Amino acid sequence: MTPHFTTLTPVRKRCVIVLVLVLVPCVILNLLTPSDMREEAVLQNSIAELQAKLEHLHAKYISSQEEINLLSHQLLQLIESNHILPDLQLLINNGTSNVTNIKLPSIYNFLPHFLNDPNSLRPAFVQSKGRSGVSMVLGVPTVKREVQSYLMATLKNLLDRMNTAEIADTLIIVLVAETDIDYVTYVAKQIEVQFPNECEAGVIDVISPSLSYYPNLSKLRDTLGDDHQRVIWRSKQNLDFAFLMSYAQTKGTFYVQLEDDILAKKNFITTMKSFALQKIGTKENWFVLDFCQLGFIGKLFKCVELPWLIQFFLMFYNDKPVDWLLDHLISTKVCSLDMDHKHCKMAKAELWVHYKPSLFQHIGTHSSLKGKVQKLKDKQFGKITLFYAHENPEAIVETQIKPYKQYTLQKAYKGESFFWGLLPQPGDHLKFKFSHPIFIKKYLFRSGNPEHPSDRFYNTTVEVLAEVSPLLDRNSNDVTEDGYVIIGKFDVLGVAEGTIDRKLGKVSVLRLTIHSESENWAILSEIHIIEDQPS
Known part of the structure; x- marks a missing residue:
């Protein structure tokens, strides 16, 4: 025989109530579909956002009230100095009778x-x-x-x-x-x-x-x-x-x-x-x-x-x-x-x-405080990508720019690391001589990296030596004295990217040419040359 609730002892009643309070929400939760739970989460999120915006509006109201109080204070000062029209003075007096103002400290007290x-x-x-x-x-x-x-x-x-x-x-x-x-x-x-x-x-x-x-x-x-x-x-x-x-x-x-x-x-x-x-x-x-x-x-x-x-x-x-x-x-x-x-x-x-x-990592080495060098890193941020690897067409690479340690142009082209060159000078080149002439669909060169964002290629052009240069105008600004066609240049963010029209013909050499002296070293963190395959 099941005992009636009213016949239970107080202790057992409390146990039953606790079980009901625990089990009922669980049963309801189990009855909710994933879609219902998602909708509930979205609703809660919207309510929280409205609450935050309401607090923001209330702060604006407080700010406007502060301005009104400040204006009232200034008007009262004018009354005391008798620099106000009589009618307006009477109106203000009626609204401020029996009011004693206490002036709170302001930022002017500290500054x-x-x-x-x-x-x-x-x-x-x-x-x-x-x-x-x-x-x-x-x-x-x-x-x-x-x-x-x-x-x-x-x-x-x-x-x-x-x-x-x-x-x-x-x-x-x-x-x-x-x-x-x-x-x-x-x-x-x-x-x-x-x-x-x-x-x-x-x-x-x-x-x-x-x-x-x-x-x-x-x-x-x-x-x-x-x-x-x-x-x-x-x-x-x-x-x-x-x-x-x-x-x-x-x-x-x-x-x-x-x-x-x-x-x-x-x-x-x-x-x-x-x-x-x-x-x-x-x-x-x-x-x-x-x-x-x-x-x-x-x-x-x-x-x-x-x-x-x-x-x-x-x-x-x-x-x-x-x-x-x-x-x-x-x-x-x-x-x-x-x-x-x-x-x-x-x-x-x-x-x-x-x-x-x-969510954020500090990359700066040189502090805004003169002479201060800081290498602070947040270990929880995770690994920073310093270069992007791509499979590029087979080529011989060469440059007059001296690499720093193991950061060679060869490794950068193979996607093993980035190229880091010491102080590029006007007339320096980075050449990519393909094993056989190819049609190039797209190219992308990205300079600098997160740890050294200023080590970019500045005032640098992208040029190609076409296998056949049909009726190229040697006096054109788009053609160099040694027959290379200028197809692009690095922008202010240190990136050069673009496409090459097939009408230009197959390319045997692609090169980057530096036109001005750089105060920084230069990093090439991404090299991506996409060959245009015949359809």
């Missing part, structure tokens, strides 16, 4: 030099199409580097690692943290020339701060036992990040701090967005999602929470490096004075969530 110039908090340069309302805002600060710049290679990599939908939902903000407006304009023009479609579509903004944004850096206090030059470098970096975040905070839902010398993994935007929305959907209370183990690279924040960082960086910019300040801010939020290191670390881990494997 009073801002008061010297009303334009100190305005960008000195802006190149923008006004894109906003995106999911992802990527902040890329850059400065003039003495040895080599990685910026263009970094932007190219970021864009190549996004699909069309990701690009449409992303804004990249390049902060040229220099006050030399000629240099800023030069960098902006370079970006515009190398990424015309993205600039036209509003994917890339370029900004720079005004000279009056910075305090007198020579008068900074020396802290942490660092030499004065390093104190200036890290203090300016804190100010640069605060400026970049201030510009970015109204542009989108999430903000990701990057640097100008990194590599990203494919579809990194989708990965970061999905991870963030998952955390929001499960109502986890995070402050930073960390997609790279190095420094301040790959740190994702909600745009609505950037004011925490901006204020903190501006208050303590002279005291500690940016990544230390982030750690201190989170410690302040969750660690009490009587908490031991172990429990403090566990509490911080709930706000500072690490994602594995890393």
